[in-house]
Amino acid sequence: MKDRILKLTLPLLLVFFVMSCSDDDDNTDNTLTGTAEVHITDAPVDNASVKGAFVTITDVRVNGMSVENFNAVTIDLMQYQNGSTKLLGDLEVEAGDDTEVTLVLDYEADVDGNAPGCYILTDDDEKHGLESDGNEITLDEDVEVIADTTNEIIVDFDLRKTVRSSTESEFEFVSRTALENAMRVVNKGNTAEINGMVSNRAEADGDVIVVYAYEKGEYNEGEENENGEGVRFAGAVTSALVNNTSGEYRLTFLEEGEYELHFASYSRSDITGQAEFQSSLTVESLVDLNILDLELTSAVNLSVNVMITGTVNQ
Template sequence: MLFKNLSRLGLLLGLILFVSCSEDDGMEETNTGGETNAAAVYITDSPIDESNVDAVFITVSEVKVNGKAIEGFNETTLEISSLTQGRTELLGELALKAGTTSDISLVLSETDASGNGPGNYVVTSGGEKIEIGSALEINVNDQVEIIENMQNEVVLDFDLRKSLKSDGDSYSFVSESQLESNIRAVNSMNTGIVTGSVNNTSEANGDVVVAYAYLEGAFEESETNMNGEGVNFSNAVSSSVVSDPNGEFEIHFLEEGDYELHFASYSDEDSDGKLEFTSMVEANTASNIDLSGFTVGANSEVNLQISFTGLLGL
């Protein structure tokens, strides 16, 4: 009898051990298939080429990646126009599976973080506050590659130059579909920087010079014309104002790949406080880098020493 009881006990213990091991194996497989990776979400901007605009503010009420909202996110009003030359603002952090994101959305509020309206507005050089948009959910067309076992940094480039339009003394966002196409999303781990210095900006014969980065082969003469939203150079990946008087410029968060660089001159020809495109500027470099085709690598910087040689098409 004792032998039978011991045998039954042994069988029972063996069965429990087998079930326990099976459950552990199943849990390990589930965890392996669903591992998440840390990702911080930042926002940045490319400079706006409106001389009559002092600042642009937007109010973000929610940020979602793959349908998952950043937990604990507090509605934030930020001066988006100040986030140029690689400056960013952290929106929050979340855990994401490795691979390409399926959707990224940015929700703008009609009131600011204090509950006052408007939430999204331009401040003109005369100090006037002009509303540019009410509540809006922007579903960004761009997607980002999340890298396994790395601290990922998702950067959203709002690009006000392409996202804001003016009509007389009023300002507004471009159409929702255009806005969703204009905002870039990149993983900073896969991006590089183009910096440069122009030694003779006066040759551009304008009030402002802007450097435009295009994917190699993407630039056409028609880019100098305004698109349906009133935006010149609408297919440029990013841009930078060439500072005066030292002639420096910086274009950040360019995904690794091949690019070409073009310069355009602007002047306020009719004295209305707004810059108008006047001409493309011919340029060359002091090195063997060809402005019509060069490579930007991840986590690298391409530095260009540039001379303007005159205006094109004159």
């Protein structure tokens, strides 16, 4: 009798053991993760009267989760240009190629409780408050987070695209939707830069020269005109000021791909100090490269020296 009970019990125990192991396997988390460090940077603004551009950030989220080691901060974005960045915080997230970053802004007060929270500081030390129709700016782009490594996720605020002037205000943020479209997010490990020198600037008819990087084939003459948000060259991936003294420029954090460069001149208004568009420029490459067909690969910096030969719309 005992032998019979044992023969019946052993198969039942074996089935229970196999089912338990199967359940344990189902509950095992095999999700690959990586560390996402969120950094912020800015493309230069071309207004001579602007002394600083401050934003107050109260929260930074990656895929809906707040980053660690972050406290509310008021940042002068103009201190983080030409490849310079500020670390906001980090978070362990699921690896993959669809990373959502959200910045929560405080328009009312900075971290010291002073109003406003976001503002342009002009050279007369006057604060010009900035705000938009929403304070949560969500950037949902195909940014890859690589597993088992630290990923530097760069948020490019791009003041040139995000701050405009209007009949109501000398400085104001564009709409929240335009903010989200103007700002970009990249993984630094998958980016490169274009740099170089601009010579013969006497052929330009303005005080300031700006270089714009476009994805190949995305530029048309209509880009010279202001769009509905009052922004010129709105389709550019990024832009850079050409140094008035050295002629140097740097276009940073460009993802690998094909690009074309376009140059434009601006004059300073004696009244407002703002840069007023003068003309697009014709340039000639001084190296064996076609500035309308530049190929970038990750972590490779491309040097492109050009000479201004004239203006387009004079």
